[in-house]
Amino acid sequence: MKVADFRSDTVTLPSEEMKSAMLKAPLGDDVYEEDPTVKELEEYSAHLLGKSAALFAPSGTQSNLLALLSHCQRGDEYIVGQHAHTYKYEGGGAAVLGSIQPQPIAFESPGIIPIDLIKQAIKPNDIHFAKTKLISLENTCFGCVVPQDYIHSTKSICDEYKLKFHLDGARLFNASVASNQSAATIAEPFDSISICLSKGLGAPVGSVLVGSFELIQEAKRWRKMLGGGMRQAGLLAAAGIYALKNNVERLAEDHQRAQILHEALSEIKGISLKPYSAQTNMVFIDVPEESLNQFHSLAKDNNIVLPNGKELRLVIHLDIDDDAINRLISVFKATYSE
Numbered sequence: 233m234k235v236a237d238f239r240s241d242t243v244t245l246p247s248e249e250m251k252s253a254m255l256k257a258p259l260g261d262d263v264y265e266e267d268p269t270v271k272e273l274e275e276y277s278a279h280l281l282g283k284s285a286a287l288f289a290p291s292g293t294q295s296n297l298l299a300l301l302s303h304c305q306r307g308d309e310y311i312v313g314q315h316a317h318t319y320k321y322e323g324g325g326a327a328v329l330g331s332i333q334p335q336p337i338a339f340e341s342p343g344i345i346p347i348d349l350i351k352q353a354i355k356p357n358d359i360h361f362a363k364t365k366l367i368s369l370e371n372t373c374f375g376c377v378v379p380q381d382y383i384h385s386t387k388s389i390c391d392e393y394k395l396k397f398h399l400d401g402a403r404l405f406n407a408s409v410a411s412n413q414s415a416a417t418i419a420e421p422f423d424s425i426s427i428c429l430s431k432g433l434g435a436p437v438g439s440v441l442v443g444s445f446e447l448i449q450e451a452k453r454w455r456k457m458l459g460g461g462m463r464q465a466g467l468l469a470a471a472g473i474y475a476l477k478n479n480v481e482r483l484a485e486d487h488q489r490a491q492i493l494h495e496a497l498s499e500i501k502g503i504s505l506k507p508y509s510a511q512t513n514m515v516f517i518d519v520p521e522e523s524l525n526q527f528h529s530l531a532k533d534n535n536i537v538l539p540n541g542k543e544l545r546l547v548i549h550l551d552i553d554d555d556a557i558n559r560l561i562s563v564f565k566a567t568y569s570e
């Protein structure tokens with residue numbers, strides 16, 4: 233029985249085809265801008281998102297940080313969701329390394345910071361205040377596609393107050409496939425977008441920051457300072473190119489499997505799905521405390537790896553097949569009889 237790991241879409245292993253693309257990639261020293269494969273990945277990413285330039289980074293955390301450091305100065309402020317990755321899950325990097333003050337605001341629903349609260353948080357030009365410089369959104373957020381009309385309303389505020397606009401698009405392609413919009417359409421209003429190659433796209437390592445030529449030049453300086461200047465990085469970039477060319481359309485399969493899992497779980501009493509479950513590749517379900525040990529040990533017996541705790545985020549990805557979904561449904565049914 234194959235191990236089925238539902239903890240995250242970061243756990244995927246590179247396929248044989250991806251590994252062979254990596255081995256064949258022409259390489260050079262990317263700090264000297266001499267790695268043709270890194271250049272190809274950057275040009276292709278910029279093209280896909282309809283922007284002029286891009287920069288390969290070792291992680292999404294670094295790619296988001298590069299954007300914040302490049303847009304903002306010491307003493308500037310960015311507006312961000314209270315549970316957004318760029319605020320909550322990146323070690324406070326913007327504040328620690330950039331002296332950039334975050335202004336977190338609670339999401340009203342996944343990915344949505346109420347427009348009136350954004351407006352209230354924007355500081356007037358007054359020596360008491362940090363200078364509000366940027367708004368950061370996330371798409372998908374908790375597996376939900378952020379509606380494009382909300383993105384455009386937020387963009388209008390950026391225009392009105394002369395703010396920069398960043399997207400943490402770790403799962404931008406899930407949003408694109410689920411909403412039938414091109415990645416470029418979703419990216420259009422933003423000054424910078426960070427995409428992850430190592431989530432559902434299945435590459436082992438890497439993210440790309442996409443934006444204007446000037447922004448990317450600035451980001452390249454910060455990347456070097458942060459230790460993200462990688463040498464023969466084409467080896468990894470090749471996996472990214474393979475992922476972007478072969479693994480985008482298939483995200484729809486992950487979304488379908490999430491839907492199947494969600495529907496099967498919705499028929500089981502005593503467990504409760506979150507309202508935002510299964511919008512793309514994530515199913516969110518709460519299970520009762522009492523049965524947790526039994527549930528987790530049965531999962532283990534079936535070679536299923538789950539997140540800890542009673543509030544479960546189950547993530548579907550390229551290494552989760554129909555059999556894995558069926559096994560997980562059986563574990564749920566065996567623990568919480570219908």
Ligand SMILES: *Cc1c(COP(=O)(O)O)cnc(C)c1O
Binds near residue numbers: 293294403
């Ligand atoms: C995974 C993720 C990132 C980046 O994470 P890394 O592990 O640093 O690559 C950023 N934003 C979101 C929403 C993510 O899920």
